[in-house]
Amino acid sequence: MSASQIRFFTLVRREVNRFFKIKRQTLGAPLLETFLYISVFGAALGTRIDTLHGVDYVVFIIPGLILMAWAINAFSNNASSILQQKFQRAIDDQLSSPASPLQLLLAFSLGGFLRGMIVATLTFIAASVLVGIPLENVHVLLPALFLVGFFFSQLGVLVGVRAEQFDDVSFAQTFVLQPLIFLGGVFYSASLLPEPFRTLTHFDPVYYMIGLVRYGFLGISEANVALSLLILTAATLALFTLNHRLFVRGYKLRA
Amino acid sequence: MRALEIADLVKRYPNGTEALRGVSLNIETGEFFGLLGPNGAGKSTLIHCSTGLAQPTAGAIRIFGHDAIDHYEEARLAVGLAPQDLNLDWFLTAEETLDYHGGYFGMPKRERRERTKELLETFSLTEKRDDRTRTLSGGMKRRLILARALMHRPRLLILDEPTAGVDVELRLELWRYVQRINEEGTTILLTTHYLEEAERLCDRIAFIHDGQIVAQGTSQELASEYGVTSLEDAYLELVGRMELSRAKPEEIAP
Numbered sequence A: 001m002s003a004s005q006i007r008f009f010t011l012v013r014r015e016v017n018r019f020f021k022i023k024r025q026t027l028g029a030p031l032l033e034t035f036l037y038i039s040v041f042g043a044a045l046g047t048r049i050d051t052l053h054g055v056d057y058v059v060f061i062i063p064g065l066i067l068m069a070w071a072i073n074a075f076s077n078n079a080s081s082i083l084q085q086k087f088q089r090a091i092d093d094q095l096s097s098p099a100s101p102l103q104l105l106l107a108f109s110l111g112g113f114l115r116g117m118i119v120a121t122l123t124f125i126a127a128s129v130l131v132g133i134p135l136e137n138v139h140v141l142l143p144a145l146f147l148v149g150f151f152f153s154q155l156g157v158l159v160g161v162r163a164e165q166f167d168d169v170s171f172a173q174t175f176v177l178q179p180l181i182f183l184g185g186v187f188y189s190a191s192l193l194p195e196p197f198r199t200l201t202h203f204d205p206v207y208y209m210i211g212l213v214r215y216g217f218l219g220i221s222e223a224n225v226a227l228s229l230l231i232l233t234a235a236t237l238a239l240f241t242l243n244h245r246l247f248v249r250g251y252k253l254r255a
Numbered sequence B: 001m002r003a004l005e006i007a008d009l010v011k012r013y014p015n016g017t018e019a020l021r022g023v024s025l026n027i028e029t030g031e032f033f034g035l036l037g038p039n040g041a042g043k044s045t046l047i048h049c050s051t052g053l054a055q056p057t058a059g060a061i062r063i064f065g066h067d068a069i070d071h072y073e074e075a076r077l078a079v080g081l082a083p084q085d086l087n088l089d090w091f092l093t094a095e096e097t098l099d100y101h102g103g104y105f106g107m108p109k110r111e112r113r114e115r116t117k118e119l120l121e122t123f124s125l126t127e128k129r130d131d132r133t134r135t136l137s138g139g140m141k142r143r144l145i146l147a148r149a150l151m152h153r154p155r156l157l158i159l160d161e162p163t164a165g166v167d168v169e170l171r172l173e174l175w176r177y178v179q180r181i182n183e184e185g186t187t188i189l190l191t192t193h194y195l196e197e198a199e200r201l202c203d204r205i206a207f208i209h210d211g212q213i214v215a216q217g218t219s220q221e222l223a224s225e226y227g228v229t230s231l232e233d234a235y236l237e238l239v240g241r242m243e244l245s246r247a248k249p250e251e252i253a254p
Helices: A003-021 A023-049 A057-088 A101-130 A138-162 A166-183 A197-201 A205-218 A225-249 B043-051 B073-077 B094-104 B109-122 B138-150 B168-183 B195-201 B219-225 B231-239 B242-246
Strands: B002-012 B018-028 B032-036 B058-063 B079-082 B156-160 B187-191 B204-209 B212-217
Touching: A003 A023, A003 A057, A003 A101, A003 B094, A023 A057, A023 A101, A057 A101, A057 A138, A057 A166, A057 A205, A101 A138, A101 A225, A138 A166, A138 A205, A138 A225, A166 A205, A205 A225, B002 B043, B002 B187, B018 B043, B018 B058, B018 B187, B018 B212, B032 B043, B032 B168, B032 B195, B043 B058, B043 B079, B043 B156, B043 B187, B058 B073, B073 B079, B079 B138, B094 B109, B094 B138, B109 B138, B138 B156, B138 B168, B156 B168, B168 B187, B168 B195, B187 B195, B195 B231, B204 B219, B204 B231, B212 B219, B212 B231, B219 B231
Parallel strands: B032 B187, B032 B204, B079 B156, B156 B187
Antiparallel strands: B002 B018, B002 B058, B204 B212
16 A cells, blocks of 8 residues: 555544544434434324325435435534544644645545445434335435535535634534425425425425435436436535635645 | 755735744754744744645745645655644544554554554553543643654654643653654754753754744854853843843832
C-alpha cells in the first residue's frame, strides 16, 4: 500500500472509529427511532389506512424510512464530526499532514456515508423480518440509495465546515433537513394531498429521492425515475464540487 | 541546506488584520532557533503558515528546499508541530493518537506500531496507552503532543510555547528531551515567552514584533544590538516595557 493510500485509509478509519466508539448514540438510537416509526405509523396508523398504491401502508413507508435513516445519519455524523474537531482544533493534525483537500473531503464524507449505510441496512433487515419488503428494481435502488447517502454526506460536510457552534448544526437538521424529509412524502403519498400542497411537494428535492427509492423497493413512483436519477446525480456532483473548492481554499478550516 | 527559508511572508486576515508584514527568516539545518515576541506579534501565524494551518497572502516558504505552500507534500512530511493548544482528539486513546498521526503521514502499520511503543515509553505514557486523551492530566497531554509531533520522525520540529503552563519538573524534562533530539540532528524552531528557556536552549534567536522580524542573532548579539547586557533587557527594550517593568509599584498604581 502506498503512503497516500495509508493516509487516506487512516483518515477514513478515524471517522469510522469515532462513530463506533459512541455506537449507542450513533447506531443504537437511530435504529430505535426507526423501529418506533414502524410501530407507530405502521401498526397503529396502518390499521386505518390499509393500502396505498396497492401496497400495505406499513410496507409503503419503509423505503422512505430507510432513505431517512441513511440521509439523517450521513448528514449528522459529518456535520458533528467536523465541527467537533474544529472546536477542539484536533482537526489541525489532519490539516497539517500531507493529505490533499480531496483526500480530506472524501474521508470526512465516507464517515457519514458508512454510518448511514449501516443504519439503513439494519433498518432494512429489521423491516424485512417484521413485515417483508419486496425488491422490485435493484438496478435503480442501489444507485439511488448510494447517491442519496453521498448527497447528504456532502451536505453534512458543508454544514460542518460552515458551522461555528453546535446550534448551527442542529438548526440545519431541525429546521431544514427534517421538514424537507417529512414533507417529501416519507409517511404518505403526495398524490393524496390537496392543492396547493401537492404542487409544493414537487419543489422538495427529497420527494424525488423518495420516489426513486420507493420505485427500487416497491416498483411504484409518482415522479419520472430517469429524470429524478439524473437530477440527483447532478445535485450530488454540484455539492461535491462546491465542497472540494471550499477544502482547497481552506474555508473556515485553515486561517 | 536550510531547514526553513521564509521570504517576504505576508499574512492578512479577512478582517484586514495584517499579522505578518513581509517576514524573511532562514534557519539552518541542525539549528535550535528561538522566536520571541509579545502576544499578537505573529509567532503563531508564522508557524501556522509554515505548517499549512494558515494560508499566506504573499511570500514563499521552503522547508529543506521543498515548497511548503503550493506543492506541500514533501515539506509537510519533514515538519512536526507541537502546538500551543492541547488539541488532542477526545475520541482517541494515547496509543491511537500516535498511530493515527503516523497513518496521516503514510507510515506503514509495523513501523507505526514500533514507533508508538518507543514514544510511549520515552514519554512515560505506556501505562496510559489505552486511556482516552481527555482523561489525561495536563502534563501527560503536553508530553503526548510532543510525542505526536515526533511520531513521523520530522527533520524540523516546531514547538509553539511547549512549556506554557507546565510545572518545573516537566519543563526540565522537556528541555532535556528536545536538547537530545537536537543533538541527534533534528532542527528545532521554538517559540516561547520564557526568556531563560530561549537563552538556555537556542543557538540563535529572532525577535518578532508587529508582524516583522526586528532583530536576530545569538543572545549576546541581540543584547549588544540593543545596548544592554542580557537577552531579557534586549527583549524588554523591544516591547517597550523596560521603564514599566522597572517602575516602583506606587508609580504605576492608579
